Each structure stands twice: as structure tokens, then as C-alpha cells.
Amino acid sequence: MGEKAFDPAIHAATTWYFDEPIFSGGSHGTVRGGMVIETDAPGISFHNNWGSPHSAGAVFSRLDGSVEMVTTQIDVELFRSLLFPHDSEVP
Numbered sequence: 001m002g003e004k005a006f007d008p009a010i011h012a013a014t015t016w017y018f019d020e021p022i023f024s025g026g027s028h029g030t031v032r033g034g035m036v037i038e039t040d041a042p043g044i045s046f047h048n049n050w051g052s053p054h055s056a057g058a059v060f061s062r063l064d065g066s067v068e069m070v071t072t073q074i075d076v077e078l079f080r081s082l083l084f085p086h087d088s089e090v091p
Contacts, residue, residue, distance in 0.1 A: 002060035002070070004032055005051030009042035035079055037072045 037058050038044040038051035050070075052058040057071040060082075070079070 002032070002050050003052040003058040005034075005036075005038040005044055005046035005049040006040040006053075007042055007044050007046045008040065010046070033083075035076050035083075037070060037074065037079075039072065 032048055032050055034045075034047075034049035036045065036049040038046065038049050039055050040051055040053045044051065050058045050060075054069065055072075057069050057074070059067060060070050061067045070082075
């Protein structure tokens with residue numbers, strides 16, 4: 001679980017696109033599968049990516065309850081293995 005990218009020019013109190021609860025479906029909800037961590041700003045690619053207002057990266061939690069910042073510069077293969085552990089590799 002991690003923070004999602006946010007474009008303040010698109011999202012407002014009355015919008016729902018890519019911001020509704022996961023069970024609502026429709027536009028993919030709050031589910032993310034992208035391999036990019038963006039810093040929140042107008043014009044970013046927020047649709048499927050992770051992000052936060054922190055310039056260093058985004059905060060993610062693991063199933064063991066630990067929480068840590070994942071940098072925007074993380075190696076894409078390491079990031080993929082953390083997001084999709086189904087291949088049984090240990091990062």
C-alpha cells in the first residue's frame with residue numbers, strides 16, 4: 001500500500017476520477033499498478049502512478065506493518081519486485 005500521485009489542478013472536492021474508493025471500480029479507483037513515483041504537482045501523470053508531496057518519494061507500508069519512504073529514484077526492477085512479490089524473489 002502506498003501514496004498515490006496527485007494533480008491538484010485535476011482533483012477537487014467534487015471530483016472522483018481516479019480518486020474513488022477501490023470498491024467503486026469504474027476508473028480504476030485508488031488501485032495503482034504504475035512503476036513511477038511522482039512528486040505531486042499540476043500536470044503530472046497521476047492516473048496509475050504513485051506519488052506524494054514529498055520530493056524524496058512516497059510512503060509505502062508493508063504487510064508486516066512497517067512503513068518507509070521509497071525514493072523516486074528507486075531501481076524499476078527492485079520496485080517491481082516489491083509491488084509484485086508473486087515471483088517469490090526476496091528484494
